[in-house]
Amino acid sequence: MFIAGLWKPAGEGSEICCAILAEPVSPGFAFIRDRQPDVLDSESRRQLLDPELSAQETIRRVARRLNPDQIMAYPVSTRMNRSANDDPGPTEPEADAGGNQRDL
Numbered sequence: 001m002f003i004a005g006l007w008k009p010a011g012e013g014s015e016i017c018c019a020i021l022a023e024p025v026s027p028g029f030a031f032i033r034d035r036q037p038d039v040l041d042s043e044s045r046r047q048l049l050d051p052e053l054s055a056q057e058t059i060r061r062v063a064r065r066l067n068p069d070q071i072m073a074y075p076v077s078t079r080m081n082r083s084a085n086d087d088p089g090p091t092e093p094e095a096d097a098g099g100n101q102r103d104l
């Protein structure tokens with residue numbers, strides 16, 4: 001998954017600056033919150049990483065959003081909130097007490 005963002009390298013005496021670009025939420029995720037990150041399809045990532053690309057209209061033409069129907073949401077473990085848990089476990093769907101995958 002590729003999330004759109006902006007990054008500005010640190011100049012002398014300044015800090016690195018970055019931001020994740022967001023858009024109004026897709027209907028399928030509105031129960032979570034009212035905004036969502038701009039998720040891009042894998043085809044546009046190489047063009048968007050070109051450091052020479054700077055004109056807004058060109059960026060808008062090159063950036064292609066991933067179809068929201070290709071993204072799914074499901075509950076995960078609270079282990080996800082800790083970077084020390086560096087294994088695939090926190091990203092797996094969480095099960096209820098009976099071992100069944102929980103729905104959101």
